[in-house]
Amino acid sequence: MAELTELSDAQRTVELVDWITWVLMTPANGLIKLSSIFLYRRIFVTGQEKLFNILSWILIVVCALWTVAFFFATVFGCGRHFDYPWGPLVEISSCNTNIRLEGLMISDLITDLFVWILPVPMVNLGLPIPVKAFRN
Structure with a gap:
């Protein structure tokens, strides 16, 4: 029982x-x-690519909201008990962090896939990359 309710300083x-x-x-x-x-x-927004421009802004908003939401979900995962996540097993298990972590990992993978897939149509179209993209 002591293993569930007590931690050494090192632990x-x-x-x-x-x-x-x-x-x-x-x-x-x-x-x-x-x-x-x-x-x-x-690299890819030169004025003619309206769909790419819209999709990239949507993905920017989604990724920004994802970051803020899961940051606060992690910080406030145990409510007002900020010391529970690094406490004994009884306190950690009362937070039920597995659901949050699974949601974080699954949504992280999905947003990663969207970020990876976003430039593929632009590269496949064979559009020339403007010289101004490499200046400054």
Whole structure:
């Protein structure tokens, strides 16, 4: 029973570092996605590609909302009990983080696929890349 309700200082530190890693992972993934989309826009949006322009802005909004939503879902995953995620197993299990983590991982994969697929039609069309995309 003590294994469920008590943690040594070293174990608590490991759990805290693990939780901080999860908290920082979401903004890092979101910013990587947004960075990729803005790179695509810099290369492919030259004025004639209306559909690509609209789809890229929609994906920017989706990725930004995904980042903010899962960041706060991770921080407030245990409600007002901020120390539960790095506490004993009884406290961690009361947060029910598995559903949130599964949702995060599945939606992360889906948004990654959309980001990867976004430039494919532009590359397949064989449109010339404007010289201005490589200036500045």
